[in-house]
Amino acid sequence: MCCLTQSVKITSDIDSVRSEIRxxxxxxxxxxxxxxYKQDHIPNSVxxxxxxxxxxxxxxxxxKLVNSMGIDNETPVVVYDDTFGALASRxxxxxxxxxxxxxxxxxxxxxxxxxxxxxxxxxIPDVSKKDHSMNLQSNILATSDYLESAKxxxxxxxxxxxxxxxxxEQHIPGAMSLPYRTLASxxxxxxxxxxxxxxxxxxxxxxxxxxxxxxxxxxxxxGLAYYALKSAxxxxxxxYVRSFKEWKNLQKPTIxxxxxxxxxxxxx
Amino acid sequence: MLSFRRFRLQHGAYGTRMTSDYxxxxxxxxxxxxxxxxxxxxxxxSEQYSIGSAHFSTRENIQLHWVIxxxxxxxxxxxxxxxxxxxxxxxxSVRNVMCSPLSGVCCDxxxxxxxxxxxxxxxxxxxxxxxxxxxxxxxxFTCCEKHGMVRMVDVGLxxxxxxxxxxxxxxxxxxxxxxxxxxxxxGHQLEDFTPEEDLLYTSIAVMRIFDRLGDxxxxxxxxxxxxVNDMGWEKFQNLVLKERAIVRATQSVxxxxxxxxxxxxxxxxxxxxxxxxxxxxxxxxxxxxxxxxKQKQSDYRSxxxxxxxxxxxxxxxxxxxxxxxxxxxxxxxxxxxxxxVALRYxxxxxxxxxxxxxxxxxxxxxxxxxxxxxxxxxxxxSCNLALTNSHRxxxxxxxxxxxxxxxEDEDLTDSSIKISGCPNSCGQHGIAxxxxxxxxxxxxxxxxxxxxxxxxxxxxxxxxLGQTCLRVPAKRVIPVILKIIELFKENKKSDDTLKSWIxxxxxxSEDSEIKSINDIKKILEPLVVPPTKDDDPDxxxxxxxxxSYHTKTGKGECAA
Numbered sequence: 001m002c003c004l005t006q007s008v009k010i011t012s013d014i015d016s017v018r019s020e021i022r023x024x025x026x027x028x029x030x031x032x033x034x035x036x037y038k039q040d041h042i043p044n045s046v047x048x049x050x051x052x053x054x055x056x057x058x059x060x061x062x063x064k065l066v067n068s069m070g071i072d073n074e075t076p077v078v079v080y081d082d083t084f085g086a087l088a089s090r091x092x093x094x095x096x097x098x099x100x101x102x103x104x105x106x107x108x109x110x111x112x113x114x115x116x117x118x119x120x121x122x123x124i125p126d127v128s129k130k131d132h133s134m135n136l137q138s139n140i141l142a143t144s145d146y147l148e149s150a151k152x153x154x155x156x157x158x159x160x161x162x163x164x165x166x167x168x169e170q171h172i173p174g175a176m177s178l179p180y181r182t183l184a185s186x187x188x189x190x191x192x193x194x195x196x197x198x199x200x201x202x203x204x205x206x207x208x209x210x211x212x213x214x215x216x217x218x219x220x221x222x223g224l225a226y227y228a229l230k231s232a233x234x235x236x237x238x239x240y241v242r243s244f245k246e247w248k249n250l251q252k253p254t255i256x257x258x259x260x261x262x263x264x265x266x267x268x
Numbered sequence: 269m270l271s272f273r274r275f276r277l278q279h280g281a282y283g284t285r286m287t288s289d290y291x292x293x294x295x296x297x298x299x300x301x302x303x304x305x306x307x308x309x310x311x312x313x314s315e316q317y318s319i320g321s322a323h324f325s326t327r328e329n330i331q332l333h334w335v336i337x338x339x340x341x342x343x344x345x346x347x348x349x350x351x352x353x354x355x356x357x358x359x360x361s362v363r364n365v366m367c368s369p370l371s372g373v374c375c376d377x378x379x380x381x382x383x384x385x386x387x388x389x390x391x392x393x394x395x396x397x398x399x400x401x402x403x404x405x406x407x408x409f410t411c412c413e414k415h416g417m418v419r420m421v422d423v424g425l426x427x428x429x430x431x432x433x434x435x436x437x438x439x440x441x442x443x444x445x446x447x448x449x450x451x452x453x454x455g456h457q458l459e460d461f462t463p464e465e466d467l468l469y470t471s472i473a474v475m476r477i478f479d480r481l482g483d484x485x486x487x488x489x490x491x492x493x494x495x496v497n498d499m500g501w502e503k504f505q506n507l508v509l510k511e512r513a514i515v516r517a518t519q520s521v522x523x524x525x526x527x528x529x530x531x532x533x534x535x536x537x538x539x540x541x542x543x544x545x546x547x548x549x550x551x552x553x554x555x556x557x558x559x560x561x562k563q564k565q566s567d568y569r570s571x572x573x574x575x576x577x578x579x580x581x582x583x584x585x586x587x588x589x590x591x592x593x594x595x596x597x598x599x600x601x602x603x604x605x606x607x608x609v610a611l612r613y614x615x616x617x618x619x620x621x622x623x624x625x626x627x628x629x630x631x632x633x634x635x636x637x638x639x640x641x642x643x644x645x646x647x648x649x650s651c652n653l654a655l656t657n658s659h660r661x662x663x664x665x666x667x668x669x670x671x672x673x674x675x676e677d678e679d680l681t682d683s684s685i686k687i688s689g690c691p692n693s694c695g696q697h698g699i700a701x702x703x704x705x706x707x708x709x710x711x712x713x714x715x716x717x718x719x720x721x722x723x724x725x726x727x728x729x730x731x732x733l734g735q736t737c738l739r740v741p742a743k744r745v746i747p748v749i750l751k752i753i754e755l756f757k758e759n760k761k762s763d764d765t766l767k768s769w770i771x772x773x774x775x776x777s778e779d780s781e782i783k784s785i786n787d788i789k790k791i792l793e794p795l796v797v798p799p800t801k802d803d804d805p806d807x808x809x810x811x812x813x814x815x816s817y818h819t820k821t822g823k824g825e826c827a828a
Binding site for chain 1: 284285286287315316317318319320321323333334336338339341342575576579580581584646647648649650657659660663810811812813820
């Protein structure tokens with residue numbers, strides 16, 4: 001198969017991560033809660049709970065966190081979670097945002113890693129502080145102001161990654177619904193490239209359009225979608241990281257599917 | 269657009285209320301059979317493409333609602349992986365072929381009709397003769413008179429055995445031309461006995477007549493029951509018998525149903541740990557009484573799962589897959605006629621641990637086999653034609669009645685409550701002991717959801733349509749039903765059930781002070797008087813809605 005654009009690596013497969021850990025040639029970030037991490041984790045991984053990152057995700061603070069995890073510009077990074085890749089995606093995106101160019105997601109969740117009987121450890125590795133440079137990639141971030149003006153353009157696609165009922169109840173006008181559960185396949189946090197392309201093609205998400213993703217509050221589910229798009233060869237993606245929570249707080253316009261009581265079809 | 273709609277319907281994707289962006293995908297479960305792998309796939313699909321829940325219909329389909337139209341093909345692909353299809357689940361085709369969930373285990377059946385239902389489904393799926401009928405066409409197989417719905421469908425079949433020349437001959441009692449809808453009719457029995465060899469020829473003959481003579485112009489009355497009614501039963505019957513002779517004589521190759529009567533393997537799943545001897549959790553006795561039926565096979569019971577108006581979450585679908593593997597000795601489940609699903613061949617000794625397991629996934633509610641689990645069509649939750657939220661009303665009634673422990677009242681067990689959100693009978697209100705269909709009521713310029721109530725419908729050997737009683741506002745339905753129960757209790761004879769009492773009333777053979785539907789109506793009338801909007805604003809909101817009620821409908825898809 002011929003491909004003119006360079007294929008971007010989005011996920012790292014289990015086998016190569018294991019061998020790179022043995023070679024000590026990557027840095028692995030576990031984004032679960034500290035307590036879970038302390039119990040056991042993938043050997044040599046460092047802990048960056050998502051909550052820690054979110055408590056201050058200014059570029060300056062993120063840089064500090066990255067340095068303290070022993071990551072410099074050249075360090076290949078693999079991120080994992082136990083939440084179908086959504087939390088890992090949010091962390092990976094943040095690293096990308098401050099200018100780290102070599103970050104991927106572990107292809108599966110920590111639970112699955114464990115259930116496969118792969119090596120785990122409770123030892124916390126010693127890491128020496130590194131010095132990462134700051135090279136802010138503003139092109140992958142969408143702010144509410146940016147979104148508001150971009151939305152009016154024909155070549156911009158807006159995607160809502162929350163569950164269908166939440167979308168029906170209220171969403172940003174013009175957004176299409178692509179629930180985060182659609183993105184995974186079996187034990188993999190993302191479908192195969194071919195399956196992902198077909199799903200997105202069916203929805204008319206293809207070509208050179210600029211694509212902005214959002215979800216409920218902090219950009220986790222939509223972070224996963226951001227990587228799903230890239231995995232299908234759609235590089236022009238942006239994450240509206242403050243998502244619907246901010247949009248609503250700013251009292252910007254929303255839209256609802258009217259005249260139907262869809263909530264009453266739910267068995268929850 | 270018309271041709272796309274036909275195409276969409278033929279593949280099992282139905283329209284959605286007030287929008288053309290979404291579809292409902294109706295997955296057929298021939299004879300109601302569903303396997304663990306299929307449950308797991310449906311669980312996944314409901315999370316990925318639907319609303320995180322799926323819905324059991326009254327015709328052994330499982331439906332995914334609010335699916336984005338462009339995702340429908342992804343669902344087809346996934347269904348095929350586990351041997352399911354939605355093809356010909358809508359449109360003018362042979363719809364899902366139903367079979368009683370008790371076929372094979374029913375104490376009163378002559379033989380198991382499941383293999384015949386499955387063979388019929390296979391024969392007509394994708395069959396050219398069934399791709400463009402005047403209107404949809406439905407088969408219901410049953411086990412016995414009591415558990416089926418054979419007189420309310422185009423073709424209804426009860427297994428029957430006759431002694432012919434000293435040997436036992438399998439066959440069916442076949443009923444034709446029944447059906448529920450805007451106008452409902454009770455089916456007619458074709459002949460005393462139809463031998464099994466003639467099953468397929470009869471089916472083909474009936475469909476050929478319908479195909480040839482059915483009304484393709486008047487789209488509102490083109491089901492076969494109208495043809496039968498217009499022509500008169502005797503004439504139709506003669507045509508079928510003649511056509512059958514032609515079908516039998518003129519086939520170019522011998523056509524037979526591929527009926528596989530090899531018995532299913534019944535094997536009690538091995539238990540890893542011995543969980544017997546544990547004490548029964550609270551509620552077990554009530555659940556055992558209202559959710560399980562003894563099978564003709566000794567030591568086994570069929571267990572019905574209580575759902576609310578057929579809705580089930582993706583987690584519960586997964587849980588059912590596990591429960592089947594762990595408890596059903598036939599390794600599958602069967603969906604039923606009343607938006608429900610049953611696990612059969614559960615060993616008596618495993619019932620307590622099954623119940624404990626069901627509690628964990630919120631599937632252990634009681635009342636599945638009683639009047640406390642009403643049918644509610646999807647109503648305004650997704651249907652273009654709906655006038656009221658019948659779906660939520662069914663849930664409200666169930667919650668209230670379980671709270672009142674009405675499921676434990678043996679006088680009420682054989683009665684039923686069925687609710688449709690419009691006059692078309694998807695909720696099967698016409699055959700309910702107490703049936704409702706939705707419409708709008710008005711006081712001055714204020715509108716409210718209002719139901720027409722009928723009493724005395726039934727779908728057993730004495731199938732009849734209910735008699736119209738009076739209109740009941742949505743927010744008065746529960747008190748009105750409770751009042752009817754109260755009247756029954758005051759006037760019942762010692763061995764009466766609500767069903768038998770109402771049956772006497774509608775047949776003018778009751779001798780207590782309540783002799784007619786009109787007598788009941790007079791007593792109920794004070795309960796249904798609308799208050800002013802100022803006195804009771806809630807009265808003017810339909811269930812599940814916080815804005816004032818207005819009737820609002822889109823276009824139906826019957827005419828496609």
